[in-house]
Amino acid sequence: xxxxxxxxxxxxxISVIVLSTLHxxxxxxxxxxxxxxxxxxxxxxxxxxxxLAHLPFITAQVASSPTANLLTNxxxxxxxxxxxxxxxxxxxxxxxxxxxxxxxxxEMDQDASGGWQVGQEDWLWQDVTAPAQHTHLKLTLxxxxxxxxxxxEIRIYGSQxxxxxxxxxxxxxxxxxxxxxxxxxxAETFSYTIPAAYPFYRFEIYxxxxxxxxxxxxxxxxxxxx
Numbered sequence: 291x292x293x294x295x296x297x298x299x300x301x302x303x304i305s306v307i308v309l310s311t312l313h314x315x316x317x318x319x320x321x322x323x324x325x326x327x328x329x330x331x332x333x334x335x336x337x338x339x340x341x342l343a344h345l346p347f348i349t350a351q352v353a354s355s356p357t358a359n360l361l362t363n364x365x366x367x368x369x370x371x372x373x374x375x376x377x378x379x380x381x382x383x384x385x386x387x388x389x390x391x392x393x394x395x396x397e398m399d400q401d402a403s404g405g406w407q408v409g410q411e412d413w414l415w416q417d418v419t420a421p422a423q424h425t426h427l428k429l430t431l432x433x434x435x436x437x438x439x440x441x442x443e444i445r446i447y448g449s450q451x452x453x454x455x456x457x458x459x460x461x462x463x464x465x466x467x468x469x470x471x472x473x474x475x476x477a478e479t480f481s482y483t484i485p486a487a488y489p490f491y492r493f494e495i496y497x498x499x500x501x502x503x504x505x506x507x508x509x510x511x512x513x514x515x516x
Contacts, residue, residue, distance in 0.1 A: 356428050356514035360418040361493060364511040366393040372416055379412040380497075381405060383507055386434065387474040395434075395477075395509035398442070398497040411441075411498035417452065418491050424515035427459070427484040427491070432510040434471025434478070435464040440504030443496040446513075448488030458486045464506060471507060479510070486515075 362372030366382055382393040396414055400406050427446065435442060442464050447455035459482065466478040493513055497506060 356516040357421055357424075358514070359511075360420065360491070360513045360515070361511055362416060362418075364513075365509050366396055369393065370396075370414070374415050375412065377410070377412040379406050379410050380414050383509075386471050386477060386507075393509075395432075395507040396495065397505075397507050398440070398499060399505040399507075400499065400502055406497075406499045406504075408499055408502055411496070413494060413496050415492055415494040418493065418513065420489055420491055420515045422489070425485065425487050426516050427486045428481065428512070428514045428516055429459070429484065429493075430479065430481045430510075430512040431508060432477045432479045433464055433466045433506065433508045434475075435466055435506040436469055436472065437464060437504050437506055439500040440506070441496065441498040441500070442506040442508075444508075445494045445496070446484065446486075447492040447494070448486050449490040449492070450488060452490045455492055456488075458488070458491075459484045477507065 363370075369382060370380065379398070381397040381399065383395040383397040383399075384392060385394050398406055398412075400408075406412075429444075429446065431444070444459070444461040445457060446459035448458045449455045461482070465480050469475070471477055491513070493511075495508060
């Protein structure tokens with residue numbers, strides 16, 4: 291088998307390197323996709339010394355990186371600023387084992403003064419506008435819990451007009467291990483990638499206390515499109 295000329299091998303090597311690193315270089319454009327055009331020397335065409343103008347283009351499309359966080363005050367450092375609350379039951383909680391520090395979590399619990407009562411429920415939500423040209427959402431959250439029979443749900447809705455909403459994501463309960471956060475054990479972080487391409491989204495947290503021992507912390511939220 292004939293080996294390709296050295297210039298062909300060099301160009302092919304360059305194309306592989308550029309394709310493998312392009313997502314890092316061009317991934318900062320919000321909600322966009324990057325296109326790379328590379329000229330490769332065809333085996334059945336003679337080379338023209340000193341010119342590459344006649345070579346064909348091969349176009350590669352590379353998926354973009356996630357955008358910045360769409361949520362306002364996602365870690366509750368500024369209380370509930372930017373959030374909508376229905377019944378006013380949600381509490382603020384600082385870092386685990388440092389409750390007097392600035393808040394990091396929204397809390398459903400009866401331990402704190404003025405805490406939740408059995409049978410109470412509440413919603414915490416905000417609407418965001420997404421950049422154009424995206425195909426997925428990425429949600430990242432950190433949580434700890436000791437839920438027994440209570441409800442700790444997360445939903446994301448999409449909308450074409452900011453008025454009529456369709457559910458695109460539902461998580462029915464915590465994924466962290468039961469007792470996470472007890473005796474200063476670290477909270478757990480989870481990420482989800484969700485197919486969605488709406489211009490508007492609503493991120494919603496729902497909690498209901500069914501037993502006196504129910505408790506849930508959720509924070510460090512990141513909602514991105516890509």
